[in-house]
Amino acid sequence: MSGRWAVSATLVLAALLLPASAAPPPRPEGPAAAAGETGEDRFADLFATASLWQVGDNVERVEAARRQLSDLGEPAVRWLVDHRLGVATTLERRALDAVLVARKDLAAPLLRERLRAGVDAAPATRVNLARLARKLGLREAAPTLAAWLDDLPSLPPTEARALAREVLAALSALDPGRAVAAGRRLLEARDPWTRVAALRALGRSGDPGVADDLVAVAIGPATAIVRGAAALALVDLGEPAAAPLERALGHCSREDAAPSACGFAVRAAAALLPDLPGDTRATLRRALDRVAALGPAPLAALAVELAYGPELAPGR
Numbered sequence: 005m006s007g008r009w010a011v012s013a014t015l016v017l018a019a020l021l022l023p024a025s026a027a028p029p030p031r032p033e034g035p036a037a038a039a040g041e042t043g044e045d046r047f048a049d050l051f052a053t054a055s056l057w058q059v060g061d062n063v064e065r066v067e068a069a070r071r072q073l074s075d076l077g078e079p080a081v082r083w084l085v086d087h088r089l090g091v092a093t094t095l096e097r098r099a100l101d102a103v104l105v106a107r108k109d110l111a112a113p114l115l116r117e118r119l120r121a122g123v124d125a126a127p128a129t130r131v132n133l134a135r136l137a138r139k140l141g142l143r144e145a146a147p148t149l150a151a152w153l154d155d156l157p158s159l160p161p162t163e164a165r166a167l168a169r170e171v172l173a174a175l176s177a178l179d180p181g182r183a184v185a186a187g188r189r190l191l192e193a194r195d196p197w198t199r200v201a202a203l204r205a206l207g208r209s210g211d212p213g214v215a216d217d218l219v220a221v222a223i224g225p226a227t228a229i230v231r232g233a234a235a236l237a238l239v240d241l242g243e244p245a246a247a248p249l250e251r252a253l254g255h256c257s258r259e260d261a262a263p264s265a266c267g268f269a270v271r272a273a274a275a276l277l278p279d280l281p282g283d284t285r286a287t288l289r290r291a292l293d294r295v296a297a298l299g300p301a302p303l304a305a306l307a308v309e310l311a312y313g314p315e316l317a318p319g320r
Contacts, residue, residue, distance in 0.1 A: 051096075053065055054073060054102070085111065091128070092128045101139060127163040134152075152167060168201045172202060180211060184213070184214060187214070188202075207237025208240050215245045221234035222238060222272060235268040235271050246276060249272060252266070253292060260300075267303065270303060270307050274307070
């Protein structure tokens, strides 16, 4: 028995004499505990929740996760830029945008750094950078974005379309002059959806000089998708499109005009009417009157339907 007590006493004394470093560290409490939880695993979990569908009970969870990522500040924002800038799904992109736009103060310098480097060849990353540059108003990014368009021929069609769409939309907002130059160049692209993106960029540029380009496509031999995009671009352009459309409608008012070629010009002119000032509106309406009165029956009926509604067109 005395031997057992001697061993127990020895173990107790040994434990008391151990250095402090051998004891397990105390668990942090308060702010220190919160700081210890802001690692990559937590960022990843929050981003996964922030990327859920915003339906039913998920709405509050998604919004809360996005707020938490924003509140975690520079470490979370840097993690997103370093690890989630290449996300490719719509829901992930919405989550990325929500946090980085909310923390523009932190995100803008990091994104400028990535744009200046310009070395990330991943198309999805470039798509996200272009969109975020537009949303954050990073005008200095325009030269880099425009240069990326030179890579379109080397990309698969799906990736090329996405990159063209986001870069052209960004240039339209950040540097309309570059958007016009790039859009005109891409009007010759073989891919119709790239041409659609170019047309929309030209329409949003606000440059009156692009109106003739847009009308030429709207009444030209392109596919209906491309001609329809040209018509939408003319509506986006607004009043500068009125005079070129009036000239086009002069051709469309002849009996031998092709309804398939002129239909989108008629649609664009009718859509523009409500937003034009008085004299310009009256002039364009007279051009539509001539189409309704003198053009081929299908085109005349379209002009009546769009420009007059239930009213009778002059001469019919």
